[in-house]
Amino acid sequence: MTQLEQVKKAVAFLRKKTKNFQPEIALITGSGLAESVPQLSNKITIPYTTIPGFLRSTVPGHTGNLIFGVYKGRNIVVMQGRFHYYEGHSTKDLAISIRTLKMLGVQKLLVSAAVGSMDMKLKPGSLCILKDHINFMCNNPLIGNNHEPEFGPMFFDLTEAYDKKMRKIALAASKKAKINAREGVYFAVTGPNFETPSEIQMFKKLGATVVGMSVVPEVLAARQCGVSVLGMAWVTNMGCGIAKTPLSHEETIRETKKIVGKFKTLLEILFVKL
Ligand code: HPA
DSSP states (O other), X not given: OOHHHHHHHHHHHHHHHTTSOOOSEEEEEOTTOGGGOOOOEEEEEEEXXXXXXXXXXXXXXXXXXXXXXXXXXXXXXXXXXXXXXXXXXXXXXXXXXXXXXXXXXXXXXXXXXXXXXXXXXXOTTOEEEEEEEEEOSSOOTTTTOTTOGGGOOSSOOOTTSSXXXXXXXXXXXXXXXXXXXXXXXXXXXXXXXXXXXXXHHHHHHTTOSEEESSSXXXXXXXXXXXXEEEEEEEEEEEOTTTSSSOOOHHHHHHHHHHHHHHHHHHHXXXXXXX
């Protein structure tokens, strides 16, 4: 089966399950952030495992559900839990969910993630609104797409990978929600190990603000098919070597638990304003 056939199969299944619900805004919740989703009405929860063509998430802290619902008149879909390259999925497969969302009607994608920070003004608990990224995964989900124009053009511009208008709204909303937020550049690594202190210093010199193991494959697939993106990277730790203690996934989950409440407040504003 081609990926296009796979996506069409998932779309047909989801349309049937949701009685043709057309989501406008999609949210992907990163590590430990699944509980940040505001209360949706007419909620329909569909486990990834039941969706034909979808992948399965295997990481603790990543619940695997697609949630459809309405927030103050806006049609929302949430990917509660995401897929990662380091789980062994090909980056190409990571595009399946994004292309499925696009085909269902999504126009705006809100991507959230836990990150390590290289900026002393962005300590744990702070939010980095992404203004750009550096793809250091040495991989690209769009390779081999030339026979599937439905997914968008092969060669496309990334001057504004992260939508300027949405960034402005997110910064204002963060201020309202009393969140320490700044714009910054996301540096994408494959993981699964955390970085070395020397790598962190190199990333910083290259112009990065935060580092993480996701976001970029999803953003590339979304931008290719014309979906606007807002990237929200929550700082759970300072980068290796800047942090005073060794890094761990447990720390990431523990820190995101402290973030859940303010992220929910932020999303309640964003779902209305975006
Ligand atoms: N590095 C990479 N990914 C991360 C980090 C980090 O320090 N913290 C949370 N996700």
